[in-house]
Amino acid sequence: MPKNKPAKYQVKIDIQCGACGTLTHLRGEEFPKFCPCCGASLERYCLRCQKKAEMFFEEWWPEEDECVRTYGPAKRCSRCNAQLEEPVVGPGDVQ
Ligand SMILES: [Zn+2]
Numbered sequence: 488m489p490k491n492k493p494a495k496y497q498v499k500i501d502i503q504c505g506a507c508g509t510l511t512h513l514r515g516e517e518f519p520k521f522c523p524c525c526g527a528s529l530e531r532y533c534l535r536c537q538k539k540a541e542m543f544f545e546e547w548w549p550e551e552d553e554c555v556r557t558y559g560p561a562k563r564c565s566r567c568n569a570q571l572e573e574p575v576v577g578p579g580d581v582q
């Protein structure tokens with residue numbers, strides 16, 4: 488932890504959907520698997536590693552003692568760096 492952070496601070500977690508951009512504010516509950524707005528999956532799996540990729544987050548400090556983390560679906564696998572695509576499943580899809 489960097490030295491310039493206050494000893495006591497609040498962390499707020501937001502999750503941003505990669506498909507529609509809706510922000511979901513978490514209040515201590517578990518991370519949702521799907522966007523409550525459009526139903527898009529917020530989890531990404533790497534096809535190469537066959538593992539779930541961790542969501543990435545950006546951190547900012549609106550107040551000195553308040554930290555906001557905005558999580559979004561991983562765009563790249565943290566292990567093999569493969570690009571992770573949005574799982575496309577829709578009524579109009581033809582395989
Ligand atoms: Zn969404």
Ligand SMILES: [Zn+2]
Pocket residue numbers: 533534535536537564565566567568569
């Ligand atoms: Zn991978």
